[in-house]
Each structure stands twice: as structure tokens, then as C-alpha cells.
Amino acid sequence: xxxxxxxxxxxARLAGVSQSAVSRVFTPGASASKATIxxxxxxxxxxxYRPNPLARAMITGKSRIIGLVVAYLDNQFYPLALExxxxxxxxxxxxxxxxTASNSQDGIERVFQDLMDYQVDxxxxxxxxxxxxxxxxxxxxxxxxxxxxxxxxxAGLSSxxxxxxxxxxxxxxxxxxxxHSRIAHIAxxxxxxxxxxxxxxxVEALAALEGNLVAIIDGMYDREVAAKAARVLIDGSNRPxxxxxxxxxxxxxxxxxxxxxxxxVADDISVVGYDDVPLAAWGAYNLTTLRQPLNxxxxxxxxxxxxxxxxxxxxxxKIEIDGPLILRTSARVPEGWPR
Amino acid sequence: xxxxxxxxxxxARLAGVSQSAVSRVFTPGASASKATIxxxxxxxxxxxYRPNPLARAMITGKSRIIGLVVAYLDNQFYPLALExxxxxxxxxxxxxxxxTASNSQDGIERVFQDLMDYQVDxxxxxxxxxxxxxxxxxxxxxxxxxxxxxxxxxAGLSSxxxxxxxxxxxxxxxxxxxxHSRIAHIAxxxxxxxxxxxxxxxVEALAALEGNLVAIIDGMYDREVAAKAARVLIDGSNRPxxxxxxxxxxxxxxxxxxxxxxxxVADDISVVGYDDVPLAAWGAYNLTTLRQPLNxxxxxxxxxxxxxxxxxxxxxxKIEIDGPLILRTSARVPEGWPR
DNA sequence: CTGAAAGCGCTTACAG
DNA sequence: CTGAAAGCGCTTACAG
Numbered sequence: 001x002x003x004x005x006x007x008x009x010x011x012a013r014l015a016g017v018s019q020s021a022v023s024r025v026f027t028p029g030a031s032a033s034k035a036t037i038x039x040x041x042x043x044x045x046x047x048x049y050r051p052n053p054l055a056r057a058m059i060t061g062k063s064r065i066i067g068l069v070v071a072y073l074d075n076q077f078y079p080l081a082l083e084x085x086x087x088x089x090x091x092x093x094x095x096x097x098x099x100t101a102s103n104s105q106d107g108i109e110r111v112f113q114d115l116m117d118y119q120v121d122x123x124x125x126x127x128x129x130x131x132x133x134x135x136x137x138x139x140x141x142x143x144x145x146x147x148x149x150x151x152x153x154x155a156g157l158s159s160x161x162x163x164x165x166x167x168x169x170x171x172x173x174x175x176x177x178x179x180h181s182r183i184a185h186i187a188x189x190x191x192x193x194x195x196x197x198x199x200x201x202x203v204e205a206l207a208a209l210e211g212n213l214v215a216i217i218d219g220m221y222d223r224e225v226a227a228k229a230a231r232v233l234i235d236g237s238n239r240p241x242x243x244x245x246x247x248x249x250x251x252x253x254x255x256x257x258x259x260x261x262x263x264x265v266a267d268d269i270s271v272v273g274y275d276d277v278p279l280a281a282w283g284a285y286n287l288t289t290l291r292q293p294l295n296x297x298x299x300x301x302x303x304x305x306x307x308x309x310x311x312x313x314x315x316x317x318k319i320e321i322d323g324p325l326i327l328r329t330s331a332r333v334p335e336g337w338p339r
Numbered sequence: 340x341x342x343x344x345x346x347x348x349x350x351a352r353l354a355g356v357s358q359s360a361v362s363r364v365f366t367p368g369a370s371a372s373k374a375t376i377x378x379x380x381x382x383x384x385x386x387x388y389r390p391n392p393l394a395r396a397m398i399t400g401k402s403r404i405i406g407l408v409v410a411y412l413d414n415q416f417y418p419l420a421l422e423x424x425x426x427x428x429x430x431x432x433x434x435x436x437x438x439t440a441s442n443s444q445d446g447i448e449r450v451f452q453d454l455m456d457y458q459v460d461x462x463x464x465x466x467x468x469x470x471x472x473x474x475x476x477x478x479x480x481x482x483x484x485x486x487x488x489x490x491x492x493x494a495g496l497s498s499x500x501x502x503x504x505x506x507x508x509x510x511x512x513x514x515x516x517x518x519h520s521r522i523a524h525i526a527x528x529x530x531x532x533x534x535x536x537x538x539x540x541x542v543e544a545l546a547a548l549e550g551n552l553v554a555i556i557d558g559m560y561d562r563e564v565a566a567k568a569a570r571v572l573i574d575g576s577n578r579p580x581x582x583x584x585x586x587x588x589x590x591x592x593x594x595x596x597x598x599x600x601x602x603x604v605a606d607d608i609s610v611v612g613y614d615d616v617p618l619a620a621w622g623a624y625n626l627t628t629l630r631q632p633l634n635x636x637x638x639x640x641x642x643x644x645x646x647x648x649x650x651x652x653x654x655x656x657k658i659e660i661d662g663p664l665i666l667r668t669s670a671r672v673p674e675g676w677p678r
Numbered sequence: 679c680t681g682a683a684a685g686c687g688c689t690t691a692c693a694g
Numbered sequence: 695c696t697g698a699a700a701g702c703g704c705t706t707a708c709a710g
Binding site: 344346347348358359361362363365366369390391392393394395396397398399 | 686687688689690
């Protein structure tokens, strides 16, 4: 059965001090004499006392809970991010409260209210499809927010992304150097900054290099939409010899379609993805892809959020982290290309 | 900026009633006259009042938070479960606080303390590798626990799993009917009930059918371990013509190895997995596998946990849910086998 | 440094 | 049904 709840009063009684003294010993920043600390710690140990975080939260307004807003976890990038974020935050004494958000206006309203109710100390929005509306409202309510893997033009909100424009550019250079002459792009959702930025970097670099861009289709970061787009490209009159796909999750679908059409990946059509999720390295896909440095993105997210929590006047910051192109076998490698 | 926190006193003042009256209107089960309810609701609406869950939690002892203990999210089955569990719980007014557990004794101790500190109303342990120790301690502390996708022999703990013994049996019948004569099993971790049960059902049925079991290797639910096991089987003197793999995550590794050895999946070696994660249906693998009915498992988990929370005297229950064998192309299908 | 006291925002007997 | 009061387990001025 549950042990009777033991409180600071119990400890105070046993240690022969006041309840306030007990509280001070357990409050970081408060001071007590060595003797008091020793007595209290001994008594607390003996009784198995731990301060009640709920009571503490009510007074300090700090719950040590971070709200994480996510939508779909079928793209392997997000569960991994969740796992790493949780680990990093746990190490700092925080925990993640999960909010799964449908995209309806109604759902967003509910999530917002829940976030407020639980008095989370900070929020991470890790859902590309999440309405920017929610992020702004949280920020307006005075709660530190960091957008993970998503930017927001203009607004004074913190965000951590990879260097998406630069990434798109790298892929363009790689494909042109590889001698591809009919290049297509199945882009990430145009409503997202990541999708737009990768696309822009790609298109601009292609233009500068006089590469031949035959088509751009919005893949919506959705497997089925991307597969359909791939079929359109492949079955059309001007079949591309290279496709840059806005993320790995869609790139896998594109590779499946290429094979379903009895074409050869790389030999007939080069495919390059974006993310470098673990599956990209598995034998079945061996996907050449622009790596998003997950660990560094997670660290930056946690650092930024905690900094804002500890100093609410701190200005927001937009952090971009550069990622390398990982060469595998799904795309032709230009001769002499550095490996 | 943050709006000034508005409390039940503010609402009481505006509505012209006592603070207790306000509380009653917002406390499920408490009663108030229609007139009072109307006045309070109107005032609350006008001020944008919502009860503070932390204060409520401190009194009632109910936080409306469920602790979810997970380890590795690289097996696609778990993030999906997390997403569904979160959705289902959210619909009932609960939220998930995530605890990522390393398996060290130290880590488990910390997780246990955190779980207690946050006063979670219930716990779901969704990590096969999680020490059963933790689960037992939580139960001993009087907190309702449900093990998701993991059983525990003997102990009076609730669990929700698929019918693993039966599942193993189904696979054995399928492979024997398919005319396979050298059958191997790369099993799930022997330290887990799921791994043991699938294995037992498989081995017993094989014996009954006089199937030829050439080898069993523990794959530890780990991709690398499974790949190594597959190489041992394939490069050995008695190469199997069928391998039953303890879960999909390992089965993908096995298929990658088969192809890396220039053998044909199904034609040379049939592969059957367990789980039916989305990736199993993708073109690159097309894995024949025993489906774990995720939605029904999630529903059963939520129902069981909530029932225990609402009635702590309720006996624990072990729920098993039957799953079908999903036929794809990674294993030879017996002639006339019902599809 | 320390204790007595107030108070965080609620719920819940207790009288009426 | 309703209000005044106590109390959940803490933190934090306030005096000393």
C-alpha cells in the first residue's frame, strides 16, 4: 500500500527545527546553517521525505514541466527528437508533457488551454504542421516557446532549424555536378518554413548553375502525396533523371515508386532526401541525404528554452545549424566529389 | 504579456457569490442551484477563468497526469503507440508525462522518484526492456500501473499484450504449410515475456507439426544483434529456408542481410515478422507479419488504467488481443491459404 | 540564521 | 443549496 504521505512538518518535528527551516534546506538559493542542513537532511533521509513539486509549483509558478506539441510521429525524425529532448530535459530536472495536436482550429484552442492550465514553464513546438497561431499565442501569454525544426518569418519567436536554404543549395550543386540534366523537386509543405527554405536554396542554386529544373511539386511532407507526385513525374513525358525530395520520409516513398515502375534508383533516377533518419542508412534504401544534426538541434533547443525560462527578458533567437550531405547509393556521385 | 492570473475569488466577486460556490460549479459531482451555476458561468466566461489544476491536484491528489515510461523509440511500434495513447488519454482529460528510462539501476531509481514526485495518477510502462522492478515498485506504492506490450508472469499487475503464444503458433503453421523444411527463429529478447511467448508458441506448434527447427538465436529486439544472427544463419552449413523474426524492427535487418548476401527474399528465404508497423507495408520490405492490433491494445490499456484509477480496489487484469497474420511478399504463401 | 505567520488557489466538511 | 472556515504542502517576506 501507499506509504502515508510525509511532509515538511514531519521532518521538522523529527529534526527539531521549524517547518520553514526544512523548506529552506530544500529550496535552492535559500540559506541555512550547516548544523540545520545536517539535521534536516538526516531526518528527511530517515523518513524518505521529498518536497511536493505540486505545492512548490503553485507558489513559485514553476512546474518544471515543458509542453511538447507534436502532430504525427510517423516520420521517424520526430520520435527520435522526442526521445532526445526528453533525455536532455530530464537531465536538467524537467519533464515533457506531451500534447498531440490535430490541426483543427478547435484542437488548437484546446491544446492552448491545456498548456495554460498545466502551467508549463516552457513550450517546444515540434510539429511542422502546427498552426503558427498556437505558437504566437503561447508567446503572447508570456510563456517561453521554441519552435523545433520550424521557423517563422518575422515574428519574434525563437526557433532551431538546420540551415535549410544552404542545404537546398548543397543538394543542387551535388546533382548538377553529377551531370543530371532533368532535375525535379518534390518539395516539403509550402506552408512550412523548412519546406520553403529548402526549396528556395535548391531553386536559386540550380538557376545560378544553369541546371535544368523540370518540375516542382508540393509533397506536403506526406508519404501518399509524395508517391503520387513521383508517379506523375515518372509517367510524364519528360521523366527526370534526379529528384530532390523535401525529407527522407517522402524520399522513401519516391524510391518505392521508382522500383514499382521497374526503374533503377541512381542509374535511372537519382534520389536525394533530407534529414538522415536511421532508416536512410538501412540496406533497403541507402538514401543519399542532407543530414539534420539532430543532437545539436536538440541541445540548442534545450539551451535556448532554459535560458528564456531563467531570464524572460532575453530576446528570442533563431538558430540555424549546418548539416552535411551524406553520400550513399541512391544518387549518382560526381567524379572526384569529396567523400 | 501574461494576463494577470484570475482566480475563483475574482469570479465570486463578479458573480456575487462565495468562493466556495464558484468552486462547486467547477467541481464535477458537487451541486449548486441553477441560478448560481448560471451566474458563475457567466462571470467565469467574462473573466476567462479556468480552475488551476495544480491547486486542485494538491487537494484531491489527482493530477490528471499519466506517466509513460519508454526506452528506445527507434522501433516504430512505440512512437505510434505513444501517439495513440496520448490522443486517447487527451480525449479523457489526461495528459502524458514522458519518462525516458535508461536501464541502469540508477536510472530506474530516478524515474521512480520522479514518478512519485509528480504524483501521476497512473503509469503505463511501454518499454519491453524496462526493469520489472520499476513496475512492481509503482504498484507497491499504490499507483495504478498497466504494462503495455509486456506481461509479467505471476505478479498481480495489469498488462495488455497481443496473443503472443497464439501468434507464434500461427506463424509456425503458416511456414510449415508453405513447405519450408529448414526453419529458424531469431527471437525477441528472452528476458521479455513477449519474446518468450512468441518463441514458445512457435516452437511448440512446430514440434506438433513435425517442422524442422534448425536454430534459435536471441535477437534481443536489436537491429544489429539480429543482423549478426542472420549472417550466422545464412553463412552456416545448414542455411534456413525460412526465418521467423521476433519483431518487424529486427525483420527489416534480416531482409537487408539476405539481400546483402545476394539471396532472394521469399524465393530463397522466407521472412515473417511480428508487429505490422507501417514500414512493413512499404515497397522496400513488403513484410509478411503477425499484426499487433495497436488501436485495440491502446484502447484496452487506457480503459484498464482509467478503471483502476477510478476504483483502486479493482483487481488487475491481463488482457490479450488476438492479431491476424498479414500476407505480403516476404514469405512463400502456401497454396490455397486463405487470404 | 531562524521561527511564526501569511498566502499560493483550490476542495470539502461543517453549520445553517 | 450556500457561506465561513480549515487545510492541502509548500515558499517567502517579516521580525528577531
